Amino acid sequence: MTTPRKSIRIEVDENLCQGIGYCERTCPSVFGVNKEKLMAVVKIPVVDDPALIEHVELAEQTCPTRAILLTKLGDG
Numbered sequence: 001m002t003t004p005r006k007s008i009r010i011e012v013d014e015n016l017c018q019g020i021g022y023c024e025r026t027c028p029s030v031f032g033v034n035k036e037k038l039m040a041v042v043k044i045p046v047v048d049d050p051a052l053i054e055h056v057e058l059a060e061q062t063c064p065t066r067a068i069l070l071t072k073l074g075d076g
Contacts, residue, residue, distance in 0.1 A: 007048035009071040010056055012040045016067035023063060027055035040067065 010030065012023075019038030023031035030052060032041040047053055060068040 006050070006053065007046055007073040008053055008056065009046050009073055010042050010044070011069040011071070012042055013067045013069055014039060016065045018065055018067075020064060023059040023068060026059040026062060027052070030056055031059060046073065 017038075017040050019033050019035070019040060021033045021040075023040050024033050030042065030044050030047060032043055033039070034041050044052075047056055056068075056070065060070055
């Protein structure tokens with residue numbers, strides 16, 4: 001029997017994000033920054049890779065405006 005993988009949905013609150021870029025530096029495979037709009041961009045909206053989840057969670061914790069919103073979709 002295999003254990004279902006945990007997955008998370010990633011969103012950015014456009015009202016809070018200032019495009020500072022900590023998320024992009026922490027997890028560039030998931031986040032980018034639109035320099036024109038000064039807004040973070042989510043490249044992969046749902047992640048289930050444990051290593052990526054760890055980096056996304058770190059990005060959420062280090063975001064100075066708390067604009068990253070993570071929603072658990074399943075953990076077994």
